[in-house]
Every structure is written in structure tokens, then in C-alpha cells.
Amino acid sequence: MGDFRGGQQSRSRVYNVEAADPRSELIDRAHLSERDVVQISAVMEALGRYREAEQRLSEASLKYMKLNGTDMRALHFLIVCGNDGTIATPGALAAHLHISSASTTKLLDRLERGGHVTREPHPSDRRALAISITEETRQAAMETVGRQHSKRFYAAARLTSQERDVVVRFLDDMTSEITLVDEPWAKG
Structure with a gap:
């Protein structure tokens, strides 16, 4: 079992399909190659980073205004x-x-x-x-x-x-x- 301390690696793990749904309970990926799963996880991670940046911008602007x-x-x-x-x-x-x-x-x-x-x-x-x-x-x-x-x-x-x-x-x-x-x- 790993140590979940935070930082960039832990944030990207949250959006990684293998880490979030290891038993394919939510996402059937049987028809996808390992490369496809890695790429799709990278897209989800990028979306997560964008969403976090948007949230930080929103919070800062709300505070400023x-x-x-x-x-x-x-x-x-x-x-x-x-x-x-x-x-x-x-x-x-x-x-x-x-x-x-x-x-x-x-x-x-x-x-x-x-x-x-x-x-x-x-x-x-x-x-x-x-x-x-x-x-x-x-x-x-x-x-x-x-x-x-x-x-x-x-x-x-x-x-x-x-x-x-x-x-x-x-x-x-x-x-x-x-x-x-x-x-x-x-x-x-």
C-alpha cells in the first residue's frame, strides 16, 4: 500500500482511471489497449489540472471583488x-x-x-x-x-x-x- 502525501503525483492519481476504478466497476475498459487507457487517463488528468486552475482563479477573483x-x-x-x-x-x-x-x-x-x-x-x-x-x-x-x-x-x-x-x-x-x-x- 502506498503513501498518499499530496502534491502533483497524488493529484494526478485521483484522475487516473486505474487508480480510481481498478476493478472496472464504473468504466468497462476491456476493449481498450493499455496505451489507450494511459492516454485517456492523461486527458482526465489534464482536465483535472485545468479545473483546479479555474477553481483557484475563481476563488481569487471572488475574494478580490x-x-x-x-x-x-x-x-x-x-x-x-x-x-x-x-x-x-x-x-x-x-x-x-x-x-x-x-x-x-x-x-x-x-x-x-x-x-x-x-x-x-x-x-x-x-x-x-x-x-x-x-x-x-x-x-x-x-x-x-x-x-x-x-x-x-x-x-x-x-x-x-x-x-x-x-x-x-x-x-x-x-x-x-x-x-x-x-x-x-x-x-x-
């Missing part, structure tokens, strides 16, 4: 709306975040109190509000989180067109595989 994850997703949505000239409404924000109108109101109250957003009458619908991110918060988000996230573009730009097609197909396939449909333990 003094906001929670939903707040940050709301601000990102408002930045995109502002960039493309779309008027953001509470209803559109609720739909984007998959939260109730009551939760949206609480969210907007909190963001407005913090000086992150403004609410004004909608220019063409007197029953709605138009929500905008403040320039100070927009700049802070762009200079911190936005600048870090934009680096992903360069990683994709270094790929060939064919490689990007493979990556997109792979990520879409991974997304469809892990979508929580009809999983009783995931309902809540």
Missing part, C-alpha cells in the same frame, strides 16, 4: 449585455442565472448597495427595469478576472483549425456525458 459566484456571473452577464447593446432586465438576468425573481431582487439589491449595478426605468417597457454594471465595477472585473479569462483565447489560438474542431467535439461530448439528467441523487 468581495462577491459570490452568482454575483460574478451576474456581472459577467451585464458586461456582455453592455458590450453588445442589449438592455439587461431582471427577468433576463434571472433566466440567465436560473434563479427566481425573488432571488434576483435580493441579488440586485446587494449589488446595488455595493455600488456594482444601477437600476433605471426601461426605455421602452414601463413595467421593466434596465440594469447596468457601474463603470468602476466593469473596469475592475475586466482588469482582473477578464484579463485572466482572456488568456484562454491564446491557448485556443495556438491550436490548428482541425485541433480546435476536435477539442470542441470532445468538450461538447464530455458536457453531454455529465449532464445530470434523471439522476435521483442530483435533484434538489
Whole structure:
């Protein structure tokens, strides 16, 4: 029995299929060569490293901006709306975040109190509000989180067109595989 002390080796072991499922209880790999299993484990390890880096970035940005994850997703949505000239409404924000109108109101109250957003009458619908991110918060988000996230573009730009097609197909396939449909333990 080995010693699981931590560090890079232990992190990669967590994503290694042989270590995680040695008896093939979850993954039938009888039709795969040893080389295939090693390569697939390397892909899973790379995904794990990427996920950990994303998590560290997310945690650092939340701490810097003094906001929670939903707040940050709301601000990102408002930045995109502002960039493309779309008027953001509470209803559109609720739909984007998959939260109730009551939760949206609480969210907007909190963001407005913090000086992150403004609410004004909608220019063409007197029953709605138009929500905008403040320039100070927009700049802070762009200079911190936005600048870090934009680096992903360069990683994709270094790929060939064919490689990007493979990556997109792979990520879409991974997304469809892990979508929580009809999983009783995931309902809540």
C-alpha cells in the first residue's frame, strides 16, 4: 500500500482511471489497449489540472471583488449585455442565472448597495427595469478576472483549425456525458 502525501503525483492519481476504478466497476475498459487507457487517463488528468486552475482563479477573483459566484456571473452577464447593446432586465438576468425573481431582487439589491449595478426605468417597457454594471465595477472585473479569462483565447489560438474542431467535439461530448439528467441523487 502506498503513501498518499499530496502534491502533483497524488493529484494526478485521483484522475487516473486505474487508480480510481481498478476493478472496472464504473468504466468497462476491456476493449481498450493499455496505451489507450494511459492516454485517456492523461486527458482526465489534464482536465483535472485545468479545473483546479479555474477553481483557484475563481476563488481569487471572488475574494478580490468581495462577491459570490452568482454575483460574478451576474456581472459577467451585464458586461456582455453592455458590450453588445442589449438592455439587461431582471427577468433576463434571472433566466440567465436560473434563479427566481425573488432571488434576483435580493441579488440586485446587494449589488446595488455595493455600488456594482444601477437600476433605471426601461426605455421602452414601463413595467421593466434596465440594469447596468457601474463603470468602476466593469473596469475592475475586466482588469482582473477578464484579463485572466482572456488568456484562454491564446491557448485556443495556438491550436490548428482541425485541433480546435476536435477539442470542441470532445468538450461538447464530455458536457453531454455529465449532464445530470434523471439522476435521483442530483435533484434538489
